[in-house]
Amino acid sequence: MPTSSRTTAALDHCIAVARARAYDDECDVDVEYLLLCTIFSDDLTCRARLTLRGLGFYHFMEEVVVAEFAATTAKLNISATPRTMGRTMEAAAVLDRLAYWTTRTGDETADTVHLLLACLEHCVDDEELAQYIKQSGITLRDVVRAAMTVRYYVSPTDRQARARGPILSPGRSARPAAHHFENLTKDLGPRKARSISLRSQQAGTAELGSPVHLYLVRMHLWWHLALGAVALIQLAAVVVVMFTVSFWAAIWLIAPIPRAKAPVSLRMLLIVGLTVGSLLLGTPWWLAIGAFLVALLITIEGRFALLEVRADVADPMVGPRELRRDGRINASAANWFHAMKATGKLAAQ
CATH class of the missing domain: 1.10.1780.10 (Clp, N-terminal domain)
Structure with a gap:
C-alpha cells in the first residue's frame, strides 16, 4: 500500500x-x-x-x-x-x-x-x-x-x-x-505555556552535526552578546538623558521592538518617527544613532536566527512572515493550555 x-x-x-x-x-x-x-x-x-x-x-x-x-x-x-x-x-x-x-x-x-x-x-x-x-x-x-x-x-x-x-x-x-x-x-x-508559545521562534540543535550550522550558531551567540552589550549602553544613555537633559528621552525606551513581533520595515519606520519627534522635543541627536545601531544589530541577529530555523525545518524558503504566523498559532495554543490547566482538563501525558 x-x-x-x-x-x-x-x-x-x-x-x-x-x-x-x-x-x-x-x-x-x-x-x-x-x-x-x-x-x-x-x-x-x-x-x-x-x-x-x-x-x-x-x-x-x-x-x-x-x-x-x-x-x-x-x-x-x-x-x-x-x-x-x-x-x-x-x-x-x-x-x-x-x-x-x-x-x-x-x-x-x-x-x-x-x-x-x-x-x-x-x-x-x-x-x-x-x-x-x-x-x-x-x-x-x-x-x-x-x-x-x-x-x-x-x-x-x-x-x-x-x-x-x-x-x-x-x-x-x-x-x-x-x-x-x-x-x-x-x-x-512542554509543561509550560511559554514553551509552547516559543517553539516556532527558537532554533533547535537537531542538525548541529553540520559544521556550517555549528559555525552559524557560534556566530549567532557572539552577535547576541554584542547586541546585549550595545542595548545596555543605549538604555543607560537614555536613562541618564532623561534625568539630566529632557524627560522626553523616555520615548526611546519603546524603540527596540523584538524582531518576532514586527517586520524590519515597521521597526525602522518607528525609529525614523522617534528621531523626528525627539529632535523636536530637544533630546540629543546621538540617541537616534544609538537606536539605529541597536535596530541594525537586532535585524542582523534576526537573520542569523532565520538561517538556523531554515536548517531546523529543512526549508530554505521559510521567511519571517511564516515564522510570525507560526508564532501566533503557538501563542493561541499556549492560551488554550492556560485555560485547560485552570479547568483541570489538561492531560497528564
Whole structure:
C-alpha cells in the first residue's frame, strides 16, 4: 500500500491498522484513518508518537479518547484484513508524499513521522481533519523540527535502514546510534505555556552535526552578546538623558521592538518617527544613532536566527512572515493550555 520503497516496521503496522479500521467500517482507507492511526499508534515509542509528545500535543487530548481508540484497535483482526483494500484519492496522494517528506527530513526510510507530515499537509485544506491538531497549535514546521530532533531516539520498529547494523560492527558508521526511547515516554513534552508559545521562534540543535550550522550558531551567540552589550549602553544613555537633559528621552525606551513581533520595515519606520519627534522635543541627536545601531544589530541577529530555523525545518524558503504566523498559532495554543490547566482538563501525558 505505501508507495515508498523502504518503510519501517512501525509504518507498515500503522497502515495495516488503518486498513483494518476501514475494513471494519466497510469503506475505503481515507486520510482520516491514516492520521488517527498515526496520532494514536499503539507503539508509544514510534517516531510519530515521540515527536507529538515532544511538542506537547497529547496534553490537549482527553485521555479517555486515547484509551477508547486503543481499545477499539485491540479488537481488530489485522491479519485477516485484505491487503488489496481500496483507498480514496486523497489517501493515495498522502502516501505518494512519503518519499518527499523522507527526503526533506534527511532520512533514508519512510517511517510514521513521514506519514504524519503527509497527513498534516493534507489537513491544511481540510477543516474537519484539522480539528485534531488545530487546538494544540502545531504547524508542519514544528513537526519537521521535532522529527529531526528525535531521529536517534526511536524504537527499533521505527529506525532507519542505515541504523540497523549490529552493535559490534567493525566500522563505527555501521553501528546503530544509541537510543533511549524507553526514557522518552516519561515526562516528555512542554509543561509550560511559554514553551509552547516559543517553539516556532527558537532554533533547535537537531542538525548541529553540520559544521556550517555549528559555525552559524557560534556566530549567532557572539552577535547576541554584542547586541546585549550595545542595548545596555543605549538604555543607560537614555536613562541618564532623561534625568539630566529632557524627560522626553523616555520615548526611546519603546524603540527596540523584538524582531518576532514586527517586520524590519515597521521597526525602522518607528525609529525614523522617534528621531523626528525627539529632535523636536530637544533630546540629543546621538540617541537616534544609538537606536539605529541597536535596530541594525537586532535585524542582523534576526537573520542569523532565520538561517538556523531554515536548517531546523529543512526549508530554505521559510521567511519571517511564516515564522510570525507560526508564532501566533503557538501563542493561541499556549492560551488554550492556560485555560485547560485552570479547568483541570489538561492531560497528564
